[in-house]
Amino acid sequence: MLGIVVLAAGRGKRMGAEGNKLFLPLGGQSVLSLTLCHIRAGAPACPLMVVYRPGEKAIVQAAINEAGLAPDRVLLIEGGAERQDSVRLALAALPADWDRVLIHDGARPILRADLMARLVRGLDQAAAVIPVLPVTDTVKMVDAAGYVLKTVDRASLYRVQTPQAFQVAPLRAYHQQALQAGLTVTDDAALMEAYGEGVLTVAGDPYNIKVTVPADLPLAALYLKESGLCESD
Numbered sequence: 001m002l003g004i005v006v007l008a009a010g011r012g013k014r015m016g017a018e019g020n021k022l023f024l025p026l027g028g029q030s031v032l033s034l035t036l037c038h039i040r041a042g043a044p045a046c047p048l049m050v051v052y053r054p055g056e057k058a059i060v061q062a063a064i065n066e067a068g069l070a071p072d073r074v075l076l077i078e079g080g081a082e083r084q085d086s087v088r089l090a091l092a093a094l095p096a097d098w099d100r101v102l103i104h105d106g107a108r109p110i111l112r113a114d115l116m117a118r119l120v121r122g123l124d125q126a127a128a129v130i131p132v133l134p135v136t137d138t139v140k141m142v143d144a145a146g147y148v149l150k151t152v153d154r155a156s157l158y159r160v161q162t163p164q165a166f167q168v169a170p171l172r173a174y175h176q177q178a179l180q181a182g183l184t185v186t187d188d189a190a191l192m193e194a195y196g197e198g199v200l201t202v203a204g205d206p207y208n209i210k211v212t213v214p215a216d217l218p219l220a221a222l223y224l225k226e227s228g229l230c231e232s233d
C-alpha cells in the first residue's frame with residue numbers, strides 16, 4: 001500500500017516567526033492545512049501520517065480537521081530534532097502494509113496531483129524517485145571570506161523538491177544505518193544514493209515552493225492562485 005508522510009515537526013527558524021511556520025496563514029487556511037488539503041484532493045485514497053513537533057499535536061489535529069480529513073484517517077507521530085530524525089521515526093512507525101511511501105515537506109503547500117502521480121509511476125522503475133527542476137541562475141563556489149572560488153557548470157545541476165517517493169524497506173534500513181554511522185543528509189534520496197541505490201528523477205513543479213523564509217509566503221500565495229488549486233480545497 002502507498003502511504004504519505006507529511007513532515008511538520010520543524011521550528012521554522014529561518015522564517016523568523018513566533019512559532020512553527022506551518023501554522024502561518026496562507027490562502028485562507030494555514031500552510032499545513034493547505035498542504036493536507038491538496039494531498040487529500042490529489043491522493044484521496046492514500047493513508048497519511050503527520051509528524052508533529054512535541055507540544056503541537058493539538059494544533060496539528062486542528063489543521064487536519066481544517067483540511068477536511070477524518071482524524072481517524074491520519075496517523076500522528078512525534079518528530080525528532082532534525083528532519084532526518086523525523087523521517088527515521090516515521091519510517092519506524094509505519095503500518096506494516098505500507099510498502100511504498102511519499103515523504104513530503106509540510107512546508108510545501110502547492111502540491112498538485114500530477115506531480116504525485118509522476119512520482120508513484122516512477123516507483124515501477126526505481127526504489128527512489130524525486131522531483132527536480134533545472135538550475136536557472138549561475139552557480140558559484142564562494143570562500144569563507146566571500147570571494148568567488150569558481151563558477152560551477154550548472155548543466156547537470158538540479159534543484160530537488162518533495163514529495164520523494166520510496167520503497168519503504170530499503171529507505172527504513174538506510175536511515176537506521178545512517179544513524180549508526182553518523183551520516184547526516186538534507187533529503188532522504190541522499191541516503192539511497194549513499195548506499196548505492198539508483199534514484200530516478202522526474203520533472204518537478206515550479207509552483208511547489210518550500211515556505212522557508214519570509215519572502216516565500218507572498219510567493220506561495222501567488223503560486224496558489226496561479227497553480228489552479230482551488231483555495232477552498
Ligand SMILES: Nc1ccn([C@@H]2O[C@H](COP(=O)(O)OP(=O)(O)OP(=O)(O)O)[C@@H](O)[C@H]2O)c(=O)n1
Pocket residue numbers: 007008009010011012013014015022051079080081082083084085086104105106107108210211212
Ligand atoms: N526536525 C524537523 C525539521 C523539519 N521538519 C520538517 O521538514 C520540512 C522541511 O524542513 P524546513 O523547511 O527546514 O523546516 P524547518 O526545519 O522548520 O525550518 P528551519 O530550518 O528554518 O528551522 C518542514 O515541513 C519541517 O516542518 C520536521 O518534520 N522535523
Ligand SMILES: C[C@](O)(CO)[C@H](O)COP(=O)(O)O
Pocket residue numbers: 083105160161162186187188210212
Ligand atoms: C527535502 C528538501 O525539501 C529537498 O529540497 C530540502 O532538502 C529540505 O531542506 P530543509 O533545510 O530541511 O528545509
